[in-house]
Amino acid sequence: MSLLKLVSRSVIAASLASAFSVALADADPDRGEYLVRAANCVSCHSAPGGAVFAGGVPFPTDFGTIYSTNITPDQTTGIGGWTFEQFEAAMRRGVRPDGQHLYPAFPYTSFTRLTDDDMRALYDYFMRLKPVSAQAKENQLRFPYNQRGLLSMWKRLYLNESAFTPDATQSEQWNRGAYLVEALAHCSACHSPRTTFGAEDSSDLYRGGVLQELDEERGLRKRGAPDLTPSPHGLGAWSEDDIASYLKAGINSRARLMGTMNEVVLNSTRHLTEADTRAMAVYLKSLTPSANASARPGTKVMELGSKQYDIHCGTCHLPTGLGSADTGPPLSGSAFAQAPDPSSLIDLVLNGPRLPIEAPSSAYLSRTWQAMKPFAQQMSDEQAAALLTFVRNSWGNAASAVEPMDIDRLR
Structure with missing residues (x-):
């Protein structure tokens, strides 16, 4: 299933547990609202134009489409009639x-x-919302x-209900980030x-994934999510400052x-405290780096890709792939460019960047990188595939080759 929108020291552990609930005074007057923001509930449960x-x-999956449900406290169509236990x-x-059973x-x-305290705070927050009458759409599986009963077997195989347990060998900051x-x-x-x-493949967590999105103009489209481990083809080139800044300032x-x-x-x-985004960065940088088993592309493809790079990309990203503060970000060590599935990279080159509807911070506005234009009309499938293969395998990068058919599918 590919999902949108696509873990006798007990006394020490117990003393750390209080650090995992968000402090009201430091974060937000309403702790429940802060937790809801941290969980990003609004993105999955708020349709464009809806309440x-x-x-x-x-949510398109390989098995059909699943629709998110109403989580306002409406008694009939929402969760207003639910007890805390439910x-x-x-x-x-x-x-x-x-x-x-609910679909995963x-x-x-x-x-x-989640901790018991955070679970209760979430429940209390949702029960204080304004009720909205909105009947759930029927899933199309x-x-x-479409037989929910089969999920009982799925859960026996894949659902681990164990609570988060602080690691007494790690710092409070690391444990907060892990949580x-x-x-x-x-x-x-x-x-x-x-x-x-x-x-989720438990043996490859955070190594990069694939999700599907419904594009209003082009229908169902794949997206590739980058490797978050500190490997050379993941976040290895990113410092803790880089990760924290990206999460907070974009x-x-x-x-x-x-x-x-x-x-x-x-x-x-962006709504989290700087302490929390820093904690997330600390944890991500501590993950075991993933291995790379990609084969080196052939000389002919790399030569064609190098030529296309010189024509279309070298001015902004420089021949070294290091970019500059004025023209474009570095491609060397780019987790985005080396994502296991290149779909998002292909979409970027063909259609240009999908920038946020609003700037998440003043720091975001201050960056002077030039806006990247779409190249769909300037390169054939073969040329675009060679270009991206070159980018994914130059300056120390190492990732799978992009094929012309991959370009064709995403045009």
Whole structure:
């Protein structure tokens, strides 16, 4: 399943646990609202043009389309009639009040790790919202995936209900970051590959994933999510400052916010405290770097790609791939350019960057990189594929080759 929008020291551990609930005084007058922002509930449960949290957002998967539901406290169409115990069952075990299983497009596989205090704060927040009457749309899943009963077997294989346990060998900051990344922000949902049955591949967490989006003009389109581990083809070239700045301000010295991450930063991470975005950066930089098994592309493809790079890209990104503060970000060591699935990179080159609808920060506005133009009409499929293969395998980069058919599918 590819999901949008596509873890006798007990006394020490207990003393650390209090650090994982957000402090009201430091973060937000309403702790529940802060937690909802950290979990980015609004992006998945608010359809364009619809009421906030009223659901109706489509999630294309390999098995059909799933629609998010109404999580306002409406008694009939929302969760207004749910007790806390029923809310907790949905969040931790993926079970509705009627006993039916929820599809794991809803990331209860991550939310199951939330602390009891955070779970209660979330429930209290949602129950204070203005009720909105909005009936859930019917999912459009093929048989047998429309049979919710089969999820009981899926859960036995893939759902780990164990609570988040602080690691007493790590700092309080590291543990806070782990809790945010693994539970609240559920970063692995998009940034991990998935098994045949749609579960996150536990052996490859944060190594990059694939999700699908519905483009208003072009229909269903794949997107590739980068590797978040500190490998040379992931975030190895990013410092803790780079990661924290990207999450908080939408920009750093290596990348500018665009594409699928727009809603994550605009709706979620920019609202977090600097301490929390820093903690997330500390945790991500501590992950085990992923390995790269990509074969080196052939000389002919690299030569064609080098030529296309000189014509279309070298002026802004420089022949060295290092870019400059005035023209364009570096491509050397770029996690985006080396994502396991190149779909997002292809979309960028063909159609130009999908920039956020608003600047997430003043720092974002201060960056003077030139706006990249679309190249769909300037290169053939073969030329574009060679160019991207060259970028993904030059200046120390190493990633799979891009094929002409990959370009054709995404035009």
